[in-house]
Amino acid sequence: MKKTITLEVNGVAETAEVEVGQTLLRFLRDGLDLTGTKEGCNEGECGSCMVLLDGRPVNSCLVLAVEADGRTVTTVEGLSKEGVLHPLQKAFLSQAAVQCGFCTPGMVVSAAALLRENPTPTEDDVRKALAGNLCRCTGYKQIVDAVRDAAAAMRSAAEAGSDAGKAAEREEVPA
Amino acid sequence: MPVDLDYLAPSDVEDAVALRASRPSAAFLLGGTDLLPQMRSGRRSPETLIDLKRIAELHEIRENADGGLSIGAAVPLADVETHPLVLARYPLLAECAKTVGAWPLRQRATLAGNVCNASPAADTAVALLALDAVVNVASTTGRLAMAISELFLGPGQTALMPGDLVTDVVLPGSAAGVRGSYQRLSRRKGMDLATVGVLVGKRDGARPSWRVALAAVAPTPLRVRAAEELLEAKGAAAAREAAELAVAACRPITDQRGSAEYRREMVGVLVRRGVESLG
Ligand code: FES
Numbered sequence: 001m002k003k004t005i006t007l008e009v010n011g012v013a014e015t016a017e018v019e020v021g022q023t024l025l026r027f028l029r030d031g032l033d034l035t036g037t038k039e040g041c042n043e044g045e046c047g048s049c050m051v052l053l054d055g056r057p058v059n060s061c062l063v064l065a066v067e068a069d070g071r072t073v074t075t076v077e078g079l080s081k082e083g084v085l086h087p088l089q090k091a092f093l094s095q096a097a098v099q100c101g102f103c104t105p106g107m108v109v110s111a112a113a114l115l116r117e118n119p120t121p122t123e124d125d126v127r128k129a130l131a132g133n134l135c136r137c138t139g140y141k142q143i144v145d146a147v148r149d150a151a152a153a154m155r156s157a158a159e160a161g162s163d164a165g166k167a168a169e170r171e172e173v174p175a
Numbered sequence: 176m177p178v179d180l181d182y183l184a185p186s187d188v189e190d191a192v193a194l195r196a197s198r199p200s201a202a203f204l205l206g207g208t209d210l211l212p213q214m215r216s217g218r219r220s221p222e223t224l225i226d227l228k229r230i231a232e233l234h235e236i237r238e239n240a241d242g243g244l245s246i247g248a249a250v251p252l253a254d255v256e257t258h259p260l261v262l263a264r265y266p267l268l269a270e271c272a273k274t275v276g277a278w279p280l281r282q283r284a285t286l287a288g289n290v291c292n293a294s295p296a297a298d299t300a301v302a303l304l305a306l307d308a309v310v311n312v313a314s315t316t317g318r319l320a321m322a323i324s325e326l327f328l329g330p331g332q333t334a335l336m337p338g339d340l341v342t343d344v345v346l347p348g349s350a351a352g353v354r355g356s357y358q359r360l361s362r363r364k365g366m367d368l369a370t371v372g373v374l375v376g377k378r379d380g381a382r383p384s385w386r387v388a389l390a391a392v393a394p395t396p397l398r399v400r401a402a403e404e405l406l407e408a409k410g411a412a413a414a415r416e417a418a419e420l421a422v423a424a425c426r427p428i429t430d431q432r433g434s435a436e437y438r439r440e441m442v443g444v445l446v447r448r449g450v451e452s453l454g
């Protein structure tokens with residue numbers, strides 16, 4: 001049976017007819033051509049299908065597209081802005097946390113969810129947050145390092161941003 | 176998945192119960208973390224999914240007059256494990272919830288779902304048993320409350336009738352303040368079911384009360400009253416005897432996660448350690 005759904009994906013409003021049995025994962029890949037989100041196990045074990053649903057990390061192979069009606073979805077494609085990589089993506093590259101790359105979008109999305117909640121994660125925090133993401137290549141060390149590097153980069157960018165903000169405020173004060 | 180599968184998302188409990196009654200082969204859908212894989216593998220084949228997540232009432236964590244808490248069926252485990260009142264009053268529930276699956280899975284998986292699925296290894300069921308939880312159930316004949324101790328009948332089997340909707344799980348005020356540990360052995364730290372799970376809790380007071388409950392070592396999650404009574408009579412000094420009673424009460428099987436002998440042995444070790452840490 002088909003149902004019509006309306007949802008926001010990476011900031012864009014989408015309306016589509018979907019089969020009830022279709023997963024959010026298949027809808028993103030086949031319906032919207034957002035192939036960054038990967039299908040590994042299709043049963044909630046590997047994390048390669050990770051997306052943010054209303055800001056929360058979820059395994060999109062365990063969510064039906066109809067369940068996402070009226071919700072907001074962010075995929076890995078939604079993390080970079082106008083061709084500029086997200087600090088996590090930059091850190092994954094500089095730490096060489098990518099080998100075959102199949103797990104990478106899921107890792108980056110889970111890590112993005114973590115950094116929203118916790119800008120100063122310990123190694124243990126990172127490992128716990130990524131416990132649902134399997135990687136068959138890297139051995140995880142580079143991935144954990146990359147997430148902590150990105151967290152540091154985002155903190156210093158935020159500080160620089162707020163300093164710039166303060167400077168701007170000062171300039172606006174009439175002499 | 177069947178092509179004619181239907182999906183309904185009612186906005187109140189009465190509608191959900193009525194819809195379910197009118198469609199004998201329907202299933203209630205909460206987080207879907209168990210149901211969807213079961214459907215894909217053909218173990219379950221409902222013709223209609225009745226999604227309960229659009230029912231506002233089921234998303235609440237409410238404080239009750241007796242100092243207890245009601246946790247709505249649709250509250251994800253990730254919210255249970257971080258809720259300030261859960262952490263303050265029922266820290267063992269938070270600790271058990273944290274061991275289920277991995278963090279993203281717990282954004283979808285629910286307490287009610289974990290209970291209804293009735294896995295012998297259900298980590299949260301152990302906490303609920305130890306804390307004397309009650310589940311509230313809605314059906315076409317009205318609402319009733321069922322003690323969690325009467326709920327589990329066997330692997331995947333509960334005393335719920337087809338069409339019964341668990342609306343919330345209630346933790347009584349009398350169990351607030353039980354502290355202790357949930358020790359869990361598994362092959363990998365995330366995303367694996369428990370090979371053995373042992374909860375030991377104690378509520379301090381003039382007459383301390385003890386809780387001993389086990390996961391994955393019997394057809395249902397198990398509470399060992401004999402061990403609790405012994406500890407209440409003799410205190411933590413009776414750790415070894417309590418451990419022996421727990422070993423005698425469990426009925427483990429051998430499977431890919433571990434042998435029955437290993438599980439029995441570990442129940443003894445972990446109960447003893449759990450009691451000693453509260454001595
Ligand atoms: S494809 Fe979803 S968890 Fe593996």
Ligand code: FES
Binds near residue numbers: 099103104137138
């Ligand atoms: S880089 Fe290959 S699976 Fe992670």
